[in-house]
Structures are given as C-alpha cells and as structure tokens.
Amino acid sequence: MHFNSKDIDLYASQKDYVDTAVVPLIELDLTASGMKASAGASEYLQSLTVILEKQFKGRILLLPPISYVRAADRTELGGQLKKELSETGFKHIFYLTTDPKWRSVDDLDNVLWLPAIPTGDMDQSFKKSVMEDQLRQVLPLFTKEWTHHS
Amino acid sequence: MSNNRVSRRQFLGYTLTGVGGFMAAGMLMPMVRFAVDPVLQQKGAGDYVLTDQAVADITEEPVRVDFTFEQVDAWYTSEVTNSAWVYKEGDKLVALSPVCKHLGCTVNWGGDPEQPTQFFCPCHAGRYEKNGQNIAGTPPLGPLDEYDVQEQDGFVAIGQVKPNTLV
Numbered sequence: 001m002h003f004n005s006k007d008i009d010l011y012a013s014q015k016d017y018v019d020t021a022v023v024p025l026i027e028l029d030l031t032a033s034g035m036k037a038s039a040g041a042s043e044y045l046q047s048l049t050v051i052l053e054k055q056f057k058g059r060i061l062l063l064p065p066i067s068y069v070r071a072a073d074r075t076e077l078g079g080q081l082k083k084e085l086s087e088t089g090f091k092h093i094f095y096l097t098t099d100p101k102w103r104s105v106d107d108l109d110n111v112l113w114l115p116a117i118p119t120g121d122m123d124q125s126f127k128k129s130v131m132e133d134q135l136r137q138v139l140p141l142f143t144k145e146w147t148h149h150s
Numbered sequence: 151m152s153n154n155r156v157s158r159r160q161f162l163g164y165t166l167t168g169v170g171g172f173m174a175a176g177m178l179m180p181m182v183r184f185a186v187d188p189v190l191q192q193k194g195a196g197d198y199v200l201t202d203q204a205v206a207d208i209t210e211e212p213v214r215v216d217f218t219f220e221q222v223d224a225w226y227t228s229e230v231t232n233s234a235w236v237y238k239e240g241d242k243l244v245a246l247s248p249v250c251k252h253l254g255c256t257v258n259w260g261g262d263p264e265q266p267t268q269f270f271c272p273c274h275a276g277r278y279e280k281n282g283q284n285i286a287g288t289p290p291l292g293p294l295d296e297y298d299v300q301e302q303d304g305f306v307a308i309g310q311v312k313p314n315t316l317v
C-alpha cells in the first residue's frame with residue numbers, strides 16, 4: 001500500500017495482514033558533478049519500490065522515500081527511524097537503498113542494498129525488463145523473511 | 151425606418167445585456183467544461199489495448215501478458231503497465247486479472263509448488279482455481295476479475311476489466 005490517506009484507511013482496518021513496512025533511503029547529492037547520478041539512483045530506487053508495492057500491495061506499506069544530505073549521520077538517522085517504526089505494529093521492516101554507507105550501519109536489520117542502475121536513459125521496454133529483473137532479485141528476500149518469521 | 155429606431159435607452163440596454171451575456175458565458179463555459187470534460191474523455195467501453203502476445207502461442211496453460219496504456223490522472227498522464235493471465239478454453243480466449251481479491255497483491259499461476267494448477271497469492275497464501283474461483287479457506291472472498299479479450303490480427307488485445315463471468 002502507498003502512504004496516502006486512502007490506503008492508510010485500508011491499512012488501519014487490515015493491520016493484521018499488512019505487517020511489513022518498506023522504507024526507501026535516498027542520499028541527496030546536489031553538487032554539480034554528483035547531481036545526475038544522485039537523481040538516477042533516486043529514480044531507480046523509486047521505480048523499484050513502486051513495482052514492489054504492486055506485487056505485494058496487500059502486505060506491505062511503502063513509505064515515502066527518506067531523503068538526506070551526504071553529510072547526514074546514517075547511524076543516527078537509522079536509530080530514529082527504527083525507533084519511530086518500533087512504535088507501530090509492523091512485524092517486518094525492510095530498508096531499501098543504493099547508498100553504500102548504510103552497509104556499515106549495524107543496528108538496522110534487513111537493509112537491502114542494491115547498486116543503482118542508471119535506467120533513466122534507457123528506452124521504455126528495456127527499462128521495464130531491467131526493473132523486472134531487479135524485482136526478481138528482491139522478491140525472494142521478502143518471501144523468505146515472511147516464511148521464517150511469521 | 152423611423153418607426154424602428156432604436157432609442158438610446160434601448161441601445162444601451164441591448165448592448166449591456168449582450169456584453170453581460172458574453173461575460174457570463176465566458177465565466178460559465180470553463181466551469182461547464184471542467185464538469186463535463188472528464189466525462190467526455192472517458193474511454194469508451196470498446197477500447198482494447200493490443201499486446202505483443204500471439205494468439206497462436208496461447209495454450210490451456212495461463213501465461214502472463216503485459217499491456218501498457220496511458221492513464222490520465224487528476225494532474226498528470228502516466229504510462230501504466232498491467233498484466234493479465236491469458237489462456238484458451240477450447241477456442242475461446244480467457245483473460246483474468248492478477249489482482250488478488252483479498253488486499254490486492256499480484257497472483258501467480260502455479261506460484262505455490264504444491265498447487266501447480268492454481269493461482270497463488272504470495273501475500274497471505276490466497277488461492278484460486280484456473281477459472282478464477284477463490285478457494286474456500288484462503289483469505290480471498292471473491293473470484294478474480296476478468297478482462298474483455300479479443301484477437302486482433304493474430305495478437306491478444308485486452309479490454310475492460312469486469313466481474314468474473316466464468317464461475
């Protein structure tokens with residue numbers, strides 16, 4: 001489900017079924033040399049989470065992307081997110097990111113790090129097949145988590 | 151001629167009514183258009199989206215067929231790709247919506263290895279028969295929706311979604 005008022009109404013009435021939160025983490029690099037890559041990574045991650053949501057609409061709540069500047073303290077941000085989410089009823093929380101700095105943050109579980117693929121300049125149908133390929137890598141991680149901890 | 155002369159008062163009266171009328175129309179027309187436009191723009195029921203799936207390759211085994219169309223949202227137009235599970239029932243094409251009737255996940259044909267001839271929803275293990283009938287005891291409360299489907303020049307074309315007519 002998306003983080004909009006209509007889906008949240010449904011979420012509120014179906015909490016037992018929607019037990020997984022998905023949090024996209026996006027680094028903003030606004031320097032002249034880094035902006036294009038940063039935008040591409042953001043585009044990639046958002047497309048991926050949208051098709052992921054479509055696949056698992058009834059079980060996941062896709063939060064809006066958490067965006068932060070390069071200098072942001074990942075450990076602190078991670079801690080804050082974790083705390084906020086711990087006050088909800090979600091049984092499973094996945095963080096999706098293309099930012100390698102999250103790999104050294106140890107106290108977040110289920111951080112799925114994916115290398116960003118610059119899909120922005122691809123033509124539609126090629127992009128679609130690339131994204132589906134990516135999705136196929138991610139789906140089993142969810143189903144595995146669900147079967148092991150439910 | 152002189153009998154029909156328009157007096158100054160009448161002339162002003164006509165002019166003002168005319169101008170006022172134009173102004174009122176100028177204000178009302180956009181409002182009417184706003185109200186009516188979305189209705190006029192709705193796709194007719196006869197709209198089919200052509201896919202690149204050849205009908206000859208369709209068997210009794212459901213396959214996923216994607217179709218892309220432009221969706222006009224309130225603010226912007228976007229390309230949306232949906233899919234359908236398409237198979238042949240005798241000579242007839244059948245296209246089912248992959249959207250689970252429980253909470254909307256995407257179902258897969260044979261997604262549960264133990265039930266290779268059913269649709270399976272990975273979210274809460276909902277299951278459906280090949281014709282879309284939901285299996286009692288699993289979360290979904292109704293059958294999968296169906297799409298209008300037809301053959302166009304040998305390819306599958308997908309139409310509007312409708313309640314299941316097969317179960």
Ligand code: FES
Binds near residue numbers: 252253255271
């Ligand atoms: S969304 Fe398909 S079983 Fe719950």
